[in-house]
Amino acid sequence: MTKVAIAFSLHDFYMFNRNHIKPDEKNYYLDFSDNLFLSTEQLEKSGFLKISEETIDKNGFKWNYINLLGNLGKRINSKEWWATSIASKNRISSILPILLFQYIRSIKIIKEANYDTLLILSPNLILFKALRDFINSEKQNFLSTRNFPDNIFFSFIINLLRKVREIKKVIINEFYFFKDIIGQATVILNNIKTIKKAYDHSYFNGLNKDFDYTVIKTHVYSNSFIQSSKGNDLKDPFFGDLPSFLSKREKIISLLHLHGDYNKIIGSINRCNDQILIPWEYLLNRREVIFSIFKLFFWRIKIKPTFLYDVNISPVVSAELKRSRFTLNSYLFYESMKRLLNKINIKKFFYTFENIPWERMAILSLREFSSTTKIIGYQHSIVPDADTGVLLSKDEVSIGPIPDRIFTTGEITSNIINRQSGFKNGIVSPACALRYEYLYKMKPKERTNSGNILLALEGSPSVVRMVNYVLDQLANLDDINLRIRAHPVMPYKTIKNYINFDVLDFENVTISKNSLVIDDLLETDILIYWGSTVALEALSMGIPLIRYKMGNLFSYDPLFELSNLKWECSEQVPLIDIINSIYKMNNSEYMLELRKAKSYLDRYFYPITKQNLGKFFTV
Known part of the structure:
Protein backbone atom coordinates (compact mmCIF):
# COMPACT_ATOMS: atom_id res chain seq x y z
CA MET A 1 0.00 0.00 0.00
CA THR A 2 1.28 3.48 -0.86
CA LYS A 3 2.01 5.75 2.09
CA VAL A 4 1.71 9.50 2.61
CA ALA A 5 2.90 11.68 5.48
CA ILE A 6 2.89 15.41 6.21
CA ALA A 7 5.78 17.16 7.98
CA PHE A 8 5.54 20.70 9.31
CA SER A 9 8.97 20.98 10.92
CA LEU A 10 12.51 19.66 10.85
CA HIS A 11 11.65 17.50 13.88
CA ASP A 12 8.72 15.94 12.00
CA PHE A 13 11.00 15.12 9.09
CA TYR A 14 13.68 13.46 11.22
CA MET A 15 11.05 11.43 13.08
CA PHE A 16 9.48 10.28 9.83
CA ASN A 17 12.82 9.53 8.19
CA ARG A 18 13.94 7.43 11.14
CA ASN A 19 10.69 5.51 11.54
CA HIS A 20 9.31 4.93 8.06
CA ILE A 21 11.80 5.32 5.21
CA LYS A 22 13.11 2.24 3.43
CA PRO A 23 15.98 2.83 0.97
CA ASP A 24 14.74 0.24 -1.53
CA GLU A 25 11.39 2.05 -2.02
CA LYS A 26 10.36 4.93 -4.28
CA ASN A 27 10.38 7.81 -1.80
CA TYR A 28 9.26 11.20 -3.12
CA TYR A 29 8.75 14.59 -1.52
CA LEU A 30 6.61 17.61 -2.35
CA ASP A 31 8.02 20.78 -0.79
CA PHE A 32 5.86 23.84 -0.04
CA SER A 33 8.45 25.36 2.30
CA ASP A 34 10.69 26.78 -0.46
CA ASN A 35 13.56 24.78 1.07
CA LEU A 36 13.37 26.92 4.20
CA PHE A 37 14.02 24.11 6.67
CA LEU A 38 15.48 21.42 4.40
CA SER A 39 17.62 21.83 1.32
CA THR A 40 17.24 19.71 -1.80
CA GLU A 41 20.65 18.18 -1.03
CA GLN A 42 19.58 17.15 2.49
CA LEU A 43 16.42 15.52 1.19
CA GLU A 44 18.24 13.65 -1.56
CA LYS A 45 20.85 12.38 0.90
CA SER A 46 17.97 11.02 2.99
CA GLY A 47 16.75 8.97 0.03
CA PHE A 48 14.01 11.27 -1.29
CA LEU A 49 13.40 12.27 -4.88
CA LYS A 50 11.74 15.55 -5.77
CA ILE A 51 8.34 15.57 -7.44
CA SER A 52 8.63 17.23 -10.85
CA GLU A 53 7.81 20.93 -11.12
CA GLU A 54 4.17 21.98 -10.95
CA THR A 55 2.14 21.67 -14.09
CA ILE A 56 -0.44 24.26 -13.02
CA ASP A 57 0.04 27.48 -14.97
CA LYS A 58 -0.07 30.35 -12.47
CA ASN A 59 -1.76 32.80 -14.85
CA GLY A 60 -4.39 30.23 -15.72
CA PHE A 61 -4.81 29.42 -12.04
CA LYS A 62 -5.37 33.09 -11.23
CA TRP A 63 -8.15 33.40 -13.81
CA ASN A 64 -9.76 30.16 -12.59
CA TYR A 65 -9.59 31.43 -9.00
CA ILE A 66 -11.33 34.68 -9.97
CA ASN A 67 -14.02 32.74 -11.84
CA LEU A 68 -14.43 30.35 -8.90
CA LEU A 69 -15.23 33.19 -6.50
CA GLY A 70 -17.61 34.74 -9.00
CA ASN A 71 -19.41 31.42 -9.34
CA LEU A 72 -19.66 31.01 -5.56
CA GLY A 73 -20.99 34.57 -5.25
CA LYS A 74 -23.65 33.89 -7.86
CA ARG A 75 -24.61 30.66 -6.10
CA ILE A 76 -24.73 32.03 -2.54
CA ASN A 77 -25.43 35.76 -3.06
CA SER A 78 -26.23 36.78 0.51
CA LYS A 79 -25.34 39.85 2.53
CA GLU A 80 -23.21 37.72 4.86
CA TRP A 81 -21.32 36.12 1.96
CA TRP A 82 -20.37 39.50 0.49
CA ALA A 83 -19.12 40.55 3.93
CA THR A 84 -16.49 37.77 4.00
CA SER A 85 -12.82 38.18 3.19
CA ILE A 86 -13.05 35.23 0.81
CA ALA A 87 -15.76 36.87 -1.32
CA SER A 88 -13.67 40.01 -1.77
CA LYS A 89 -10.55 37.99 -2.68
CA ASN A 90 -8.64 40.15 -0.23
CA ARG A 91 -4.91 39.45 -0.69
CA ILE A 92 -4.13 40.29 2.94
CA SER A 93 -6.95 38.73 4.96
CA SER A 94 -7.69 35.69 2.77
CA ILE A 95 -5.11 33.01 1.91
CA LEU A 96 -7.50 30.97 -0.24
CA PRO A 97 -5.34 31.11 -3.44
CA ILE A 98 -2.35 29.57 -1.64
CA LEU A 99 -4.54 26.93 0.00
CA LEU A 100 -6.14 25.97 -3.31
CA PHE A 101 -2.83 25.84 -5.17
CA GLN A 102 -1.19 23.61 -2.53
CA TYR A 103 -4.26 21.39 -2.17
CA ILE A 104 -4.82 20.84 -5.91
CA ARG A 105 -1.12 20.17 -6.46
CA SER A 106 -1.09 17.62 -3.62
CA ILE A 107 -4.33 15.91 -4.67
CA LYS A 108 -3.19 15.42 -8.26
CA ILE A 109 0.03 13.76 -7.09
CA ILE A 110 -1.79 11.58 -4.55
CA LYS A 111 -4.25 10.47 -7.24
CA GLU A 112 -1.40 9.39 -9.53
CA ALA A 113 0.19 7.44 -6.64
CA ASN A 114 3.45 7.01 -8.55
CA TYR A 115 5.41 6.34 -5.35
CA ASP A 116 5.77 4.00 -2.42
CA THR A 117 6.07 6.86 0.05
CA LEU A 118 5.17 10.53 -0.40
CA LEU A 119 6.27 13.17 2.09
CA ILE A 120 4.46 16.52 1.85
CA LEU A 121 6.59 19.24 3.41
CA SER A 122 5.04 22.26 5.08
CA PRO A 123 1.65 22.69 3.43
CA ASN A 124 -0.51 25.25 5.17
CA LEU A 125 -1.74 23.79 8.46
CA ILE A 126 -5.35 24.48 7.47
CA LEU A 127 -5.03 21.79 4.79
CA PHE A 128 -4.06 19.00 7.17
CA LYS A 129 -7.53 17.53 7.76
CA ALA A 130 -8.65 17.87 4.13
CA LEU A 131 -5.47 16.17 2.87
CA ARG A 132 -5.68 13.39 5.45
CA ASP A 133 -9.33 12.71 4.60
CA PHE A 134 -8.53 12.53 0.89
CA ILE A 135 -5.55 10.21 1.45
CA ASN A 136 -7.77 7.85 3.43
CA SER A 137 -10.50 8.02 0.77
CA GLU A 138 -7.93 6.88 -1.82
CA LYS A 139 -7.20 3.81 0.34
CA GLN A 140 -3.64 4.98 0.89
CA ASN A 141 -1.94 4.75 4.25
CA PHE A 142 -1.72 8.08 6.06
CA LEU A 143 1.33 7.85 8.30
CA SER A 144 2.11 9.60 11.51
CA THR A 145 5.68 10.83 11.61
CA ARG A 146 6.05 8.83 14.83
CA ASN A 147 6.52 5.08 15.01
CA PHE A 148 3.25 3.61 16.30
CA PRO A 149 2.72 -0.17 16.16
CA ASP A 150 1.05 -1.18 12.90
CA ASN A 151 -2.03 -3.12 14.04
CA ILE A 152 -5.80 -2.67 14.14
CA PHE A 153 -5.99 -1.87 17.86
CA PHE A 154 -3.45 0.94 17.74
CA SER A 155 -4.97 2.30 14.52
CA PHE A 156 -8.36 2.43 16.26
CA ILE A 157 -6.89 4.24 19.27
CA ILE A 158 -5.00 6.72 17.09
CA ASN A 159 -8.10 7.51 15.01
CA LEU A 160 -10.19 7.91 18.16
CA LEU A 161 -7.67 10.31 19.67
CA ARG A 162 -7.61 12.26 16.41
CA LYS A 163 -11.40 12.63 16.44
CA VAL A 164 -11.35 13.77 20.07
CA ARG A 165 -8.63 16.28 19.23
CA GLU A 166 -10.61 17.58 16.24
CA ILE A 167 -13.76 18.05 18.33
CA LYS A 168 -11.70 19.85 20.96
CA LYS A 169 -10.17 22.04 18.27
CA VAL A 170 -13.61 22.95 16.86
CA ILE A 171 -14.84 23.95 20.32
CA ILE A 172 -11.71 26.00 20.99
CA ASN A 173 -11.92 27.71 17.60
CA GLU A 174 -15.58 28.63 18.14
CA PHE A 175 -14.72 29.98 21.59
CA TYR A 176 -11.93 32.16 20.22
CA PHE A 177 -14.09 33.30 17.30
CA PHE A 178 -16.82 34.41 19.72
CA LYS A 179 -14.18 36.05 21.92
CA ASP A 180 -12.79 37.87 18.88
CA ILE A 181 -16.27 39.07 17.86
CA ILE A 182 -16.87 40.32 21.41
CA GLY A 183 -13.50 42.07 21.30
CA GLN A 184 -14.38 43.75 18.01
CA ALA A 185 -17.77 44.77 19.39
CA THR A 186 -16.16 46.26 22.50
CA VAL A 187 -13.85 48.40 20.37
CA ILE A 188 -16.75 49.58 18.19
CA LEU A 189 -18.96 50.37 21.19
CA ASN A 190 -16.14 52.35 22.80
CA ASN A 191 -15.58 54.23 19.54
CA ILE A 192 -19.30 55.02 19.30
CA LYS A 193 -19.26 56.28 22.88
CA THR A 194 -16.20 58.46 22.24
CA ILE A 195 -17.64 59.91 19.03
CA LYS A 196 -21.12 60.58 20.45
CA LYS A 197 -19.54 62.41 23.37
CA ALA A 198 -16.92 64.46 21.52
CA TYR A 199 -18.40 65.02 18.06
CA ASP A 200 -20.18 68.30 17.21
CA HIS A 201 -23.73 67.05 16.51
CA SER A 202 -24.64 70.21 14.61
CA TYR A 203 -22.90 68.80 11.51
CA PHE A 204 -25.36 65.93 11.33
CA ASN A 205 -28.39 67.75 12.71
CA GLY A 206 -27.99 70.49 10.11
CA LEU A 207 -28.41 68.12 7.17
CA ASN A 208 -31.52 68.69 5.08
CA LYS A 209 -33.60 65.96 3.42
CA ASP A 210 -34.66 68.46 0.75
CA PHE A 211 -31.14 68.66 -0.71
CA ASP A 212 -29.22 66.18 -2.83
CA TYR A 213 -25.77 65.45 -1.44
CA THR A 214 -22.58 64.00 -2.86
CA VAL A 215 -20.98 61.71 -0.27
CA ILE A 216 -17.26 60.95 -0.41
CA LYS A 217 -16.34 57.95 1.72
CA THR A 218 -12.70 58.33 2.73
CA HIS A 219 -10.14 57.69 5.49
CA VAL A 220 -8.49 60.21 7.80
CA TYR A 221 -5.54 60.23 10.19
CA SER A 222 -4.37 62.61 12.89
CA ASN A 223 -2.12 64.39 10.39
CA SER A 224 -4.83 64.77 7.70
CA PHE A 225 -5.76 68.27 8.88
CA ILE A 226 -4.14 71.62 8.18
CA GLN A 227 -4.77 74.84 10.07
CA SER A 228 -6.27 77.80 8.27
CA SER A 229 -7.60 81.23 9.17
CA LYS A 230 -11.11 79.74 9.35
CA GLY A 231 -10.15 76.86 11.63
CA ASN A 232 -9.11 73.51 10.18
CA ASP A 233 -9.27 72.04 6.70
CA LEU A 234 -9.27 68.34 5.93
CA LYS A 235 -6.65 67.49 3.33
CA ASP A 236 -8.17 64.26 2.08
CA PRO A 237 -5.30 61.71 1.90
CA PHE A 238 -7.14 59.62 -0.71
CA PHE A 239 -9.17 62.07 -2.80
CA GLY A 240 -6.84 65.08 -2.54
CA ASP A 241 -8.43 68.23 -3.93
CA LEU A 242 -11.45 66.46 -5.43
CA PRO A 243 -13.86 67.39 -2.56
CA SER A 244 -12.95 71.07 -2.95
CA PHE A 245 -13.32 70.83 -6.74
CA LEU A 246 -16.74 69.16 -6.53
CA SER A 247 -17.98 71.54 -3.83
CA LYS A 248 -18.14 74.34 -6.41
CA ARG A 249 -21.25 72.67 -7.85
CA GLU A 250 -22.37 70.06 -5.32
CA LYS A 251 -23.09 69.77 -1.59
CA ILE A 252 -20.31 67.55 -0.23
CA ILE A 253 -20.31 65.28 2.81
CA SER A 254 -17.18 63.35 3.75
CA LEU A 255 -18.01 60.05 5.47
CA LEU A 256 -14.95 59.03 7.45
CA HIS A 257 -13.08 55.99 8.64
CA LEU A 258 -10.88 57.26 11.50
CA HIS A 259 -7.37 55.85 11.98
CA GLY A 260 -5.49 56.81 15.13
CA ASP A 261 -6.39 58.80 18.25
CA TYR A 262 -10.17 59.25 18.04
CA ASN A 263 -10.34 62.15 20.50
CA LYS A 264 -7.61 64.04 18.67
CA ILE A 265 -9.18 63.43 15.26
CA ILE A 266 -12.67 64.38 16.47
CA GLY A 267 -11.23 67.61 17.88
CA SER A 268 -9.74 68.40 14.48
CA ILE A 269 -13.04 67.56 12.76
CA ASN A 270 -14.98 69.92 15.03
CA ARG A 271 -12.71 72.80 13.96
CA CYS A 272 -13.43 72.23 10.24
CA ASN A 273 -16.08 74.91 9.84
CA ASP A 274 -16.52 74.78 6.05
CA GLN A 275 -16.66 71.00 5.61
CA ILE A 276 -19.28 68.45 6.64
CA LEU A 277 -17.34 65.53 8.13
CA ILE A 278 -19.14 62.55 9.66
CA PRO A 279 -17.41 59.51 11.24
CA TRP A 280 -19.16 56.36 10.03
CA GLU A 281 -19.54 54.97 13.58
CA TYR A 282 -21.51 58.07 14.57
CA LEU A 283 -24.42 56.64 12.58
CA LEU A 284 -24.52 53.39 14.59
CA ASN A 285 -26.23 52.51 17.85
CA ARG A 286 -25.53 49.84 20.46
CA ARG A 287 -28.52 47.69 19.52
CA GLU A 288 -27.25 47.23 15.96
CA VAL A 289 -23.82 46.20 17.22
CA ILE A 290 -25.17 43.63 19.68
CA PHE A 291 -27.63 42.19 17.14
CA SER A 292 -24.82 41.80 14.59
CA ILE A 293 -22.67 39.85 17.08
CA PHE A 294 -25.18 37.01 17.21
CA LYS A 295 -26.01 37.29 13.52
CA LEU A 296 -22.38 36.66 12.58
CA PHE A 297 -21.64 34.07 15.25
CA PHE A 298 -24.53 31.82 14.26
CA TRP A 299 -24.18 32.33 10.50
CA ARG A 300 -23.29 29.08 8.79
CA ILE A 301 -23.00 28.08 5.18
CA LYS A 302 -22.45 24.70 3.59
CA ILE A 303 -20.27 24.84 0.49
CA LYS A 304 -21.61 22.32 -1.99
CA PRO A 305 -19.10 20.20 -3.97
CA THR A 306 -17.14 22.65 -6.10
CA PHE A 307 -14.46 21.62 -8.57
CA LEU A 308 -11.29 23.30 -9.77
CA TYR A 309 -8.90 21.38 -12.04
CA ASP A 310 -11.15 18.33 -11.51
CA VAL A 311 -10.51 18.49 -7.76
CA ASN A 312 -13.31 18.97 -5.21
CA ILE A 313 -12.06 22.02 -3.33
CA SER A 314 -15.15 22.57 -1.14
CA PRO A 315 -13.35 21.32 2.04
CA VAL A 316 -10.66 23.95 1.51
CA VAL A 317 -13.13 26.79 0.89
CA SER A 318 -15.07 25.77 4.01
CA ALA A 319 -11.91 25.65 6.13
CA GLU A 320 -10.72 29.08 4.98
CA LEU A 321 -14.22 30.51 5.45
CA LYS A 322 -14.16 29.35 9.06
CA ARG A 323 -10.73 30.89 9.56
CA SER A 324 -11.07 34.31 7.93
CA ARG A 325 -14.87 34.81 8.21
CA PHE A 326 -15.65 38.53 8.39
CA THR A 327 -15.16 41.56 10.61
CA LEU A 328 -17.92 43.25 12.57
CA ASN A 329 -16.66 46.63 11.36
CA SER A 330 -17.29 45.79 7.73
CA TYR A 331 -20.63 44.12 8.36
CA LEU A 332 -21.97 47.12 10.29
CA PHE A 333 -21.23 49.53 7.46
CA TYR A 334 -24.53 48.42 5.93
CA GLU A 335 -26.39 49.81 8.96
CA SER A 336 -24.33 53.00 8.95
CA MET A 337 -25.28 53.73 5.34
CA LYS A 338 -28.90 52.85 6.04
CA ARG A 339 -29.01 55.40 8.87
CA LEU A 340 -27.43 58.09 6.69
CA LEU A 341 -29.96 57.42 3.92
CA ASN A 342 -32.78 57.90 6.42
CA LYS A 343 -31.44 61.41 7.02
CA ILE A 344 -30.49 62.66 3.54
CA ASN A 345 -30.78 62.06 -0.20
CA ILE A 346 -27.52 60.90 -1.76
CA LYS A 347 -27.17 61.76 -5.45
CA LYS A 348 -23.60 60.48 -5.83
CA PHE A 349 -21.48 58.24 -3.64
CA PHE A 350 -17.71 58.19 -4.16
CA TYR A 351 -15.50 55.70 -2.34
CA THR A 352 -12.01 54.16 -2.45
CA PHE A 353 -12.39 51.10 -4.66
CA GLU A 354 -10.57 48.01 -3.40
CA ASN A 355 -13.60 45.70 -3.43
CA ILE A 356 -13.23 44.89 0.27
CA PRO A 357 -16.17 43.94 2.54
CA TRP A 358 -17.20 47.36 3.92
CA GLU A 359 -17.52 48.60 0.32
CA ARG A 360 -19.85 45.71 -0.49
CA MET A 361 -22.00 46.53 2.55
CA ALA A 362 -22.21 50.20 1.55
CA ILE A 363 -23.28 49.31 -2.00
CA LEU A 364 -25.88 46.76 -0.83
CA SER A 365 -27.39 49.37 1.47
CA LEU A 366 -27.41 52.03 -1.25
CA ARG A 367 -29.01 49.68 -3.79
CA GLU A 368 -31.74 48.72 -1.32
CA PHE A 369 -32.59 52.11 0.17
CA SER A 370 -31.50 54.59 -2.54
CA SER A 371 -31.65 52.90 -5.93
CA THR A 372 -31.14 56.14 -7.89
CA THR A 373 -27.80 56.99 -6.25
CA LYS A 374 -24.84 56.92 -8.64
CA ILE A 375 -22.05 54.87 -7.07
CA ILE A 376 -18.50 55.64 -8.20
CA GLY A 377 -15.46 53.70 -7.07
CA TYR A 378 -12.03 55.30 -7.26
CA GLN A 379 -9.06 52.95 -7.65
CA HIS A 380 -6.67 55.14 -5.74
CA SER A 381 -3.36 53.31 -5.68
CA ILE A 382 -1.37 50.54 -7.36
CA VAL A 383 -2.67 47.30 -8.88
CA PRO A 384 -0.07 44.54 -8.45
CA ASP A 385 -0.61 41.13 -9.98
CA ALA A 386 -1.62 39.82 -6.54
CA ASP A 387 -4.48 42.30 -6.18
CA THR A 388 -7.16 39.87 -7.34
CA GLY A 389 -9.76 41.72 -5.27
CA VAL A 390 -10.23 44.40 -7.93
CA LEU A 391 -10.54 41.78 -10.69
CA LEU A 392 -14.12 40.56 -11.12
CA SER A 393 -15.43 37.70 -13.24
CA LYS A 394 -18.54 38.01 -15.42
CA ASP A 395 -20.58 36.21 -12.75
CA GLU A 396 -19.47 38.62 -10.04
CA VAL A 397 -20.11 41.64 -12.25
CA SER A 398 -23.60 40.35 -13.07
CA ILE A 399 -24.72 39.60 -9.50
CA GLY A 400 -22.33 41.18 -6.99
CA PRO A 401 -22.49 44.58 -5.29
CA ILE A 402 -20.42 46.70 -7.70
CA PRO A 403 -20.37 50.44 -8.50
CA ASP A 404 -21.82 52.10 -11.59
CA ARG A 405 -18.42 53.46 -12.58
CA ILE A 406 -14.80 52.89 -11.56
CA PHE A 407 -12.21 55.59 -12.18
CA THR A 408 -8.54 54.59 -12.01
CA THR A 409 -5.26 56.43 -11.50
CA GLY A 410 -4.33 56.08 -15.16
CA GLU A 411 -4.25 54.04 -18.35
CA ILE A 412 -2.07 51.21 -16.99
CA THR A 413 -4.28 50.43 -13.99
CA SER A 414 -7.42 50.68 -16.11
CA ASN A 415 -5.96 48.25 -18.65
CA ILE A 416 -4.91 45.75 -15.96
CA ILE A 417 -8.42 45.67 -14.47
CA ASN A 418 -10.26 45.55 -17.80
CA ARG A 419 -7.98 42.90 -19.28
CA GLN A 420 -8.53 40.52 -16.37
CA SER A 421 -12.18 41.22 -15.51
CA GLY A 422 -15.69 40.86 -16.86
CA PHE A 423 -16.49 44.58 -16.87
CA LYS A 424 -18.21 45.96 -19.97
CA ASN A 425 -19.54 49.23 -21.40
CA GLY A 426 -16.67 51.37 -20.17
CA ILE A 427 -17.44 50.91 -16.47
CA VAL A 428 -13.69 51.09 -15.75
CA SER A 429 -11.81 54.06 -17.21
CA PRO A 430 -8.80 56.24 -16.30
CA ALA A 431 -9.14 59.59 -14.53
CA CYS A 432 -6.10 60.81 -12.58
CA ALA A 433 -3.83 60.01 -9.62
CA LEU A 434 -5.37 62.10 -6.84
CA ARG A 435 -2.95 60.75 -4.21
CA TYR A 436 0.23 60.98 -6.26
CA GLU A 437 0.43 64.60 -7.36
CA TYR A 438 3.80 64.86 -5.58
CA LEU A 439 5.35 62.36 -8.03
CA TYR A 440 5.09 64.93 -10.81
CA LYS A 441 7.15 67.33 -8.72
CA MET A 442 9.97 64.82 -8.31
CA LYS A 443 12.87 65.36 -10.66
CA PRO A 444 15.50 62.72 -11.47
CA LYS A 445 18.46 63.08 -9.13
CA GLU A 446 22.00 63.03 -10.38
CA ARG A 447 23.16 59.48 -10.98
CA THR A 448 25.66 58.43 -8.31
CA ASN A 449 28.01 55.51 -7.71
CA SER A 450 28.56 55.84 -3.97
CA GLY A 451 27.66 52.30 -2.88
CA ASN A 452 24.58 53.55 -0.99
CA ILE A 453 21.83 50.93 -1.21
CA LEU A 454 18.35 51.35 0.28
CA LEU A 455 16.28 48.32 1.29
CA ALA A 456 12.59 49.30 1.53
CA LEU A 457 10.39 46.98 3.58
CA GLU A 458 6.65 46.32 3.44
CA GLY A 459 4.33 46.12 6.43
CA SER A 460 4.30 42.32 6.34
CA PRO A 461 6.20 39.66 8.34
CA SER A 462 7.14 38.08 5.01
CA VAL A 463 9.87 40.71 4.55
CA VAL A 464 12.04 38.80 7.05
CA ARG A 465 13.12 36.47 4.29
CA MET A 466 14.21 39.37 2.06
CA VAL A 467 16.10 41.05 4.90
CA ASN A 468 17.97 37.85 5.70
CA TYR A 469 18.92 37.41 2.05
CA VAL A 470 20.15 41.00 1.59
CA LEU A 471 22.13 41.00 4.85
CA ASP A 472 23.70 37.68 3.95
CA GLN A 473 24.73 39.11 0.57
CA LEU A 474 25.83 42.65 1.44
CA ALA A 475 26.75 42.91 5.12
CA ASN A 476 30.47 43.58 5.73
CA LEU A 477 31.18 44.46 2.07
CA ASP A 478 33.62 47.38 2.13
CA ASP A 479 32.18 49.22 -0.88
CA ILE A 480 28.51 48.93 0.14
CA ASN A 481 26.52 51.05 2.61
CA LEU A 482 23.16 49.41 3.26
CA ARG A 483 20.29 51.36 4.82
CA ILE A 484 17.09 49.55 5.84
CA ARG A 485 13.85 51.53 5.79
CA ALA A 486 11.06 49.79 7.69
CA HIS A 487 7.36 50.30 6.99
CA PRO A 488 5.52 52.65 9.41
CA VAL A 489 3.07 49.90 10.44
CA MET A 490 5.92 47.47 11.16
CA PRO A 491 9.00 49.16 12.65
CA TYR A 492 12.27 47.23 12.44
CA LYS A 493 12.18 46.43 16.16
CA THR A 494 9.05 44.30 15.60
CA ILE A 495 10.88 41.95 13.22
CA LYS A 496 14.51 42.10 14.40
CA ASN A 497 14.14 38.96 16.56
CA TYR A 498 13.28 37.01 13.41
CA ILE A 499 16.33 38.24 11.49
CA ASN A 500 19.30 35.87 11.37
CA PHE A 501 21.73 38.75 11.87
CA ASP A 502 22.22 41.60 14.33
CA VAL A 503 22.66 44.77 12.28
CA LEU A 504 24.77 46.22 15.08
CA ASP A 505 27.45 43.69 14.14
CA PHE A 506 27.93 45.35 10.75
CA GLU A 507 29.59 48.72 10.22
CA ASN A 508 28.04 49.13 6.78
CA VAL A 509 24.39 48.54 7.80
CA THR A 510 22.07 51.14 9.37
CA ILE A 511 18.35 51.47 10.12
CA SER A 512 16.79 54.62 8.68
CA LYS A 513 15.57 57.22 11.15
CA ASN A 514 14.19 59.56 8.48
CA SER A 515 10.46 60.27 8.64
CA LEU A 516 10.26 61.17 4.94
CA VAL A 517 11.03 58.63 2.22
CA ILE A 518 12.57 61.29 0.00
CA ASP A 519 15.33 61.94 2.55
CA ASP A 520 16.46 58.34 2.17
CA LEU A 521 16.08 58.35 -1.61
CA LEU A 522 18.20 61.48 -2.04
CA GLU A 523 21.15 59.55 -0.59
CA THR A 524 20.49 56.33 -2.51
CA ASP A 525 22.03 54.88 -5.67
CA ILE A 526 19.85 51.75 -5.92
CA LEU A 527 16.62 50.61 -4.26
CA ILE A 528 15.93 46.99 -3.29
CA TYR A 529 12.27 46.14 -2.68
CA TRP A 530 9.69 43.35 -2.80
CA GLY A 531 6.32 45.09 -3.18
CA SER A 532 6.79 48.53 -1.68
CA THR A 533 5.31 51.61 -3.36
CA VAL A 534 8.61 53.33 -2.52
CA ALA A 535 9.70 51.80 -5.85
CA LEU A 536 7.42 54.27 -7.66
CA GLU A 537 9.00 57.23 -5.93
CA ALA A 538 12.51 55.91 -6.53
CA LEU A 539 11.81 55.41 -10.21
CA SER A 540 10.41 58.95 -10.46
CA MET A 541 13.79 60.15 -9.22
CA GLY A 542 15.71 57.99 -11.69
CA ILE A 543 16.90 55.47 -9.10
CA PRO A 544 17.42 51.94 -10.49
CA LEU A 545 15.39 49.16 -8.86
CA ILE A 546 16.22 45.63 -7.78
CA ARG A 547 13.14 43.59 -6.96
CA TYR A 548 13.46 40.61 -4.64
CA LYS A 549 11.58 37.57 -5.98
CA MET A 550 9.82 36.09 -2.97
CA GLY A 551 8.37 33.17 -4.90
CA ASN A 552 4.76 34.10 -4.13
CA LEU A 553 1.91 32.57 -6.06
CA PHE A 554 1.09 36.02 -7.47
CA SER A 555 3.47 38.96 -7.73
CA TYR A 556 3.22 41.80 -5.19
CA ASP A 557 5.36 44.04 -7.39
CA PRO A 558 3.52 47.33 -8.12
CA LEU A 559 5.60 47.48 -11.31
CA PHE A 560 5.16 43.85 -12.36
CA GLU A 561 4.66 44.79 -16.02
CA LEU A 562 7.74 47.02 -16.17
CA SER A 563 11.24 45.80 -17.06
CA ASN A 564 13.04 49.11 -17.65
CA LEU A 565 15.58 50.29 -15.09
CA LYS A 566 14.57 47.27 -13.00
CA TRP A 567 16.40 44.05 -12.17
CA GLU A 568 15.37 41.01 -10.13
CA CYS A 569 17.24 39.04 -7.49
CA SER A 570 16.73 35.80 -5.58
CA GLU A 571 18.69 33.34 -3.47
CA GLN A 572 20.12 31.75 -6.61
CA VAL A 573 21.85 34.97 -7.77
CA PRO A 574 24.73 36.88 -6.07
CA LEU A 575 23.26 40.30 -5.29
CA ILE A 576 26.58 42.11 -5.62
CA ASP A 577 26.84 40.99 -9.25
CA ILE A 578 23.53 42.72 -10.06
CA ILE A 579 24.62 45.88 -8.23
CA ASN A 580 27.92 45.98 -10.11
CA SER A 581 26.18 45.51 -13.46
CA ILE A 582 23.96 48.52 -12.68
CA TYR A 583 26.97 50.64 -11.77
CA LYS A 584 28.71 49.62 -15.01
CA SER A 599 6.87 56.98 -19.80
CA TYR A 600 5.35 53.95 -18.07
CA LEU A 601 4.85 55.92 -14.84
CA ASP A 602 3.18 58.75 -16.77
CA ARG A 603 0.66 56.22 -18.10
CA TYR A 604 0.26 54.61 -14.65
CA PHE A 605 -0.51 57.94 -12.94
CA TYR A 606 -2.37 60.54 -14.98
CA PRO A 607 -1.82 64.16 -13.88
CA ILE A 608 -4.43 66.12 -11.96
CA THR A 609 -5.89 68.55 -14.48
CA LYS A 610 -9.25 70.28 -14.77
CA GLN A 611 -10.09 68.00 -17.67
CA ASN A 612 -9.31 64.83 -15.69
CA LEU A 613 -11.08 66.11 -12.56
CA GLY A 614 -14.07 66.96 -14.73
CA LYS A 615 -14.65 63.24 -15.30
CA PHE A 616 -15.90 63.02 -11.71
CA PHE A 617 -18.57 65.64 -12.54
CA THR A 618 -19.98 63.85 -15.55
CA VAL A 619 -21.21 60.63 -13.90
Missing part, protein backbone atom coordinates in the same frame (compact mmCIF):
# COMPACT_ATOMS: atom_id res chain seq x y z
CA MET A 585 25.78 50.68 -17.21
CA ASN A 586 26.86 53.55 -19.46
CA ASN A 587 24.97 56.84 -19.30
CA SER A 588 23.32 56.59 -22.71
CA GLU A 589 21.87 53.17 -21.84
CA TYR A 590 20.80 54.46 -18.42
CA MET A 591 19.01 57.48 -19.94
CA LEU A 592 17.19 55.29 -22.47
CA GLU A 593 15.98 52.99 -19.68
CA LEU A 594 14.95 55.97 -17.57
CA ARG A 595 12.90 57.54 -20.38
CA LYS A 596 11.02 54.28 -20.93
CA ALA A 597 10.41 53.85 -17.19
CA LYS A 598 9.17 57.44 -16.81
